[in-house]
Amino acid sequence: MQLPSLRVATTARTSVHPIGRQIQAVLDGRDVRDGLLLVSVPHTTCAVTLNEPESGLLDDLARSLERLVPWNDDYAHNRGSEDNAAAHVRAALLGHQLLVPVVDGRLQVGVWQDVLLVECDGPRTRTVELRVV
Numbered sequence: 001m002q003l004p005s006l007r008v009a010t011t012a013r014t015s016v017h018p019i020g021r022q023i024q025a026v027l028d029g030r031d032v033r034d035g036l037l038l039v040s041v042p043h044t045t046c047a048v049t050l051n052e053p054e055s056g057l058l059d060d061l062a063r064s065l066e067r068l069v070p071w072n073d074d075y076a077h078n079r080g081s082e083d084n085a086a087a088h089v090r091a092a093l094l095g096h097q098l099l100v101p102v103v104d105g106r107l108q109v110g111v112w113q114d115v116l117l118v119e120c121d122g123p124r125t126r127t128v129e130l131r132v133v
């Protein structure tokens with residue numbers, strides 16, 4: 001079952017945004033009891049993951065990605081008109097999809113977990129697609 005998409009406005013070139021509450025709000029208005037929710041971002045420079053939504057950690061994740069995959073390096077992708085190879089690599093390392101269980105209409109994540117959208121080439125407005133399988 002396809003659910004309405006979310007739109008998420010990101011705030012920096014690299015930033016991390018908790019979106020579990022928005023996803024739960026979409027589930028709340030629908031007859032979704034049990035299943036698996038596929039959360040996917042149809043973008044090549046944006047990712048989704050699960051982790052703790054503590055504000056310091058969100059900054060740590062963004063800064064760690066910047067250290068692991070520096071923006072300025074000798075990337076083949078950047079030899080033409082593009083300059084965002086690092087964003088593609090960062091997003092590819094994290095992945096573009098998550099499968100999250102839904103039980104009794106509630107997202108089943110750990111008490112310290114949230115669904116995080118990881119912007120790697122912002123700020124932009126991103127689409128998050130939701131499908132129950």
Ligand code: ZN
Pocket residue numbers: 077082083084085088
């Ligand atoms: Zn590119």
